[in-house]
Amino acid sequence: MKTTRIMIVAVGGQGNILAAKLLGEAALSCGIDVRMSEFHGMAQRGGVVESMVILGDGAGYCIADGEADVLLGFEPVETLRAARKCSARTLVITNTAPVLPFTVALGHAVYPDIPLALRSLASRVGKLTTLDATTLARLTGSVQSLNVVMLGALASSGVLSSIGTGAFEKAIQGKMKAPLALQNLRAFQSGYEACQNEIRGNSACAVE
Amino acid sequence: MTHPLLTDTADRKMLLLGNEAIARGALEAGVAFASAYPGTPSSEIALQFFHIAREQSDLYFEYSANEKVSLEMAAGAAMCGLRAIVSMKHVGLNVASDALLTLAYTGITGALVVAVADDPFMYSSQNEQDSRYYAKLSSLPMLEPSSVQEAKDMTHYAFDLSEILRSPVILRTTTRVNHASGVVSLGHLRRRVVAGSFHKDPYSYVCIPSVSRHLHPKLLKKTDQAANIADESSWNFIEGNGSFGVVCNGVSYGYVVDAITESGYKDRFKILRLGFSHPIPEKRILEFLDGCEKALVVEEGEPYLEEAVRVVAHKNGLTTPVFGKGDDLFSRLYEFDPAIVKNVLAKVFDMPFPIASPINTRDFPAAPPRPPNLCAGCPHRAAYLAVREVFGDSAIYPTDIGCYTLGLHAPLNMGDFLIAMGAGLGSAGGFARATGKKVVAFIGDSTFFHSGLSPLASAVYNRHNFLLVILDNGTTGMTGHQPHPGVDVSHLGLDKTQIDIESVVRGLGVKSVTTINPLHFAKAVEAVKRISSESGVSVLIMKAPCPLYEKTLPGHKSRRPYEVRPERCKNHRICLDRTGCPAFHIEENLVKIDSHRCTGCALCAQLCPEKAIRSAAREDNKR
Ligand code: SF4
Ligand code: SF4
Numbered sequence A: 001m002k003t004t005r006i007m008i009v010a011v012g013g014q015g016n017i018l019a020a021k022l023l024g025e026a027a028l029s030c031g032i033d034v035r036m037s038e039f040h041g042m043a044q045r046g047g048v049v050e051s052m053v054i055l056g057d058g059a060g061y062c063i064a065d066g067e068a069d070v071l072l073g074f075e076p077v078e079t080l081r082a083a084r085k086c087s088a089r090t091l092v093i094t095n096t097a098p099v100l101p102f103t104v105a106l107g108h109a110v111y112p113d114i115p116l117a118l119r120s121l122a123s124r125v126g127k128l129t130t131l132d133a134t135t136l137a138r139l140t141g142s143v144q145s146l147n148v149v150m151l152g153a154l155a156s157s158g159v160l161s162s163i164g165t166g167a168f169e170k171a172i173q174g175k176m177k178a179p180l181a182l183q184n185l186r187a188f189q190s191g192y193e194a195c196q197n198e199i200r201g202n203s204a205c206a207v208e
Numbered sequence B: 001m002t003h004p005l006l007t008d009t010a011d012r013k014m015l016l017l018g019n020e021a022i023a024r025g026a027l028e029a030g031v032a033f034a035s036a037y038p039g040t041p042s043s044e045i046a047l048q049f050f051h052i053a054r055e056q057s058d059l060y061f062e063y064s065a066n067e068k069v070s071l072e073m074a075a076g077a078a079m080c081g082l083r084a085i086v087s088m089k090h091v092g093l094n095v096a097s098d099a100l101l102t103l104a105y106t107g108i109t110g111a112l113v114v115a116v117a118d119d120p121f122m123y124s125s126q127n128e129q130d131s132r133y134y135a136k137l138s139s140l141p142m143l144e145p146s147s148v149q150e151a152k153d154m155t156h157y158a159f160d161l162s163e164i165l166r167s168p169v170i171l172r173t174t175t176r177v178n179h180a181s182g183v184v185s186l187g188h189l190r191r192r193v194v195a196g197s198f199h200k201d202p203y204s205y206v207c208i209p210s211v212s213r214h215l216h217p218k219l220l221k222k223t224d225q226a227a228n229i230a231d232e233s234s235w236n237f238i239e240g241n242g243s244f245g246v247v248c249n250g251v252s253y254g255y256v257v258d259a260i261t262e263s264g265y266k267d268r269f270k271i272l273r274l275g276f277s278h279p280i281p282e283k284r285i286l287e288f289l290d291g292c293e294k295a296l297v298v299e300e301g302e303p304y305l306e307e308a309v310r311v312v313a314h315k316n317g318l319t320t321p322v323f324g325k326g327d328d329l330f331s332r333l334y335e336f337d338p339a340i341v342k343n344v345l346a347k348v349f350d351m352p353f354p355i356a357s358p359i360n361t362r363d364f365p366a367a368p369p370r371p372p373n374l375c376a377g378c379p380h381r382a383a384y385l386a387v388r389e390v391f392g393d394s395a396i397y398p399t400d401i402g403c404y405t406l407g408l409h410a411p412l413n414m415g416d417f418l419i420a421m422g423a424g425l426g427s428a429g430g431f432a433r434a435t436g437k438k439v440v441a442f443i444g445d446s447t448f449f450h451s452g453l454s455p456l457a458s459a460v461y462n463r464h465n466f467l468l469v470i471l472d473n474g475t476t477g478m479t480g481h482q483p484h485p486g487v488d489v490s491h492l493g494l495d496k497t498q499i500d501i502e503s504v505v506r507g508l509g510v511k512s513v514t515t516i517n518p519l520h521f522a523k524a525v526e527a528v529k530r531i532s533s534e535s536g537v538s539v540l541i542m543k544a545p546c547p548l549y550e551k552t553l554p555g556h557k558s559r560r561p562y563e564v565r566p567e568r569c570k571n572h573r574i575c576l577d578r579t580g581c582p583a584f585h586i587e588e589n590l591v592k593i594d595s596h597r598c599t600g601c602a603l604c605a606q607l608c609p610e611k612a613i614r615s616a617a618r619e620d621n622k623r
Helices: A016-029 A076-081 A114-124 A133-139 A143-156 A165-175 A178-199 B018-028 B043-055 B067-079 B090-106 B132-138 B148-165 B209-232 B252-263 B282-289 B304-315 B338-349 B379-391 B403-408 B423-435 B445-451 B453-461 B501-507 B521-532 B574-579 B603-607 B616-622
Strands: A004-011 A034-039 A048-055 A070-073 A091-095 A127-131 B013-017 B033-036 B060-063 B083-089 B111-118 B169-174 B180-185 B236-239 B244-248 B269-274 B276-278 B294-298 B440-444 B466-472 B512-516 B537-543 B562-564 B584-587 B590-593 B613-615
Touching (some): A016 A048, A016 A143, A016 B013, A016 B180, A070 A143, A076 A091, A076 A114, A133 A178, A143 A178, B018 B083, B018 B180, B043 B060, B060 B067, B067 B083, B067 B090, B067 B111, B083 B090, B083 B148, B090 B132, B132 B169, B132 B304, B209 B276, B236 B282, B244 B282, B244 B304, B269 B282, B379 B521, B379 B574, B379 B603, B423 B440, B423 B445, B423 B466, B453 B537, B512 B521, B521 B603, B562 B590
Parallel strands (some): A070 A091, A091 A127, B033 B083, B111 B169, B440 B466, B512 B537
Antiparallel strands (some): A034 A048, A034 B180, B013 B180, B562 B613, B584 B590
């Protein structure tokens, strides 16, 4: 398979590493080669967590600036922070619900105007898809599954056409016990549909 | 449930983390004995053995007090014919190196793999030393995987090599292998041999000068034998037959292959991948240089291979230009990425290697930083505030390695000097002697057992003047809550002896020892005040469990979160500004506590002068 590079960024505790694993397992079950690397610095909680997932041909484990085919952001400021990974053809899928950094609470930093920033991002990348994955996750039963909502959004983007939704569902069932898996399957579905709707122009996914 | 790494289906493909792959490689090699002191990015290697040993009791695993002890422990087992592995981070090898360098002289009779994980870019380390020089320094063989699959296969091979050479073998990785995941084809699990025997041979094993004088030439002979194996090793392979040569190791190999494949210049290049990189496979390098117009060495860190390639060229009278580190070439700093490698390839070989063009982000609003912070409810926060309450900025605060290092950041601002495990305590006497100022050193419980005992004994003996605060949260927090000698692990079904820190401190001759819970804030401040005027070495043990670890303990009941009463709050934000607790946030310009993050530690409630913060429980009672 042609190399596809997916950069996943999140705040610690949002389940970035698990999302990357689920994506990796889904790809593996479809016979696609997977190389991933994860970075979480010193922070156990509340820091920035990055995963790089590279599917298909190649040998490297790292995505250089401008190389990402997809940037999947679980938090809008993290999407902006990682924007240098994008080129003019990158698909960006971002959650719009902020997680305020503590530096903002302390008054040491300001949280930027997200709709404005996302609009300039949208004008420079291939495509920007936005969704309030936090709310969608809550609606399916737990904020914790926002990572799986985001995976659903990624699955519906069409970039990973060789990985069917069945493979994702199998990966979710393989990594979680029954009740949790069920709830996450709903989360996956909800992210999937949200972005399908967006393609049809539903405002639920619009920037503001 | 059987541990996934015990799957005994050969050829089965699994998505594994690099560190899991290393553990799997050891299991496939029939490892019987494993020991470690945790350290990022190596920790998950030991974690696998920790879990597996609880399932299969014939595998021995232990978290030792430090890396030197864990190496010596594994060496003891390997001296009796067992297959053993010890894992650590790069700076851990500094601690273990005293044992390693002479263990190289005695060799071992079974197999011993020393897995060491470097951390280029210092994602979670105090330096980015290149541990490959330890192989050179010790004359021990070294293997360096480039992929997750190789991490498994090379680990397995390292045991075999170690047994052939009767010598420890270094398996050197970097963060991007340890924390990479990839698809791995499994091999068979070899049955482990768990009982060994020791054959006494003091004139080979007791390294007094006269013995060592015989052992050193033996070691050099072994090194020659290892060099021959390295020359023939399939881990040192040549790909392609172009006239442009690229020598690489570790993760750099992937960047090189991808760059050359993408650019379509495959026929112009020849790659030498060195995976068995000590002793230097001179013949293989010579064979490679033959017909090379020029050669570029692609390696993160120091010019270890570059020096070797230059020596081989020089020895053989070759004038092939060799490039590597240099001002406009590769840096000795940080990690590489595909773009860095492409840029230098383009420069050295004077051909285009197209690089992706990132979008312009310069006019984007600055993303507010998310520096790592002590968790909500972390007792270290209270401990630091109590000390600051008494000494403010007037004292010097040498600190140490662990979660508590994060006390460095605002608003706590606690931490003036940090270099190595135990060095806060070690350096305290020096600071005090040189300045005559009050010195308060900090050390965590796990670090205390790792490297605190000898500096404390030394300080007591030499009659230094300082206060040592032992931040005892009952676990090794930073690396993922591993046990240490001060932790009760009976709930895990482990049969270990818990050592009481206070008794240790008294045993080392400290006369003034106080143990207090820092979350009882007024009492803690009182204790610091009382001790503040004492001379000699005083020890204050600030004891309260790590809230993240505590949650995992059986029978744990979580406390009610705290909340701000708006009718009392004067909104001066003393609570937030002093604690920096991440459970606080500002909502509609008012201070709020996130009930999901607050652990109910009550620190902020004790600091609020308006008594505006209270446990949410009380509210419930009122209703
Ligand atoms: S009680 Fe206060 S200091 Fe403690 S965790 Fe909750 S908000 Fe933070
Ligand atoms: S210290 Fe007390 S009064 Fe001041 S802002 Fe915090 S809760 Fe309100």
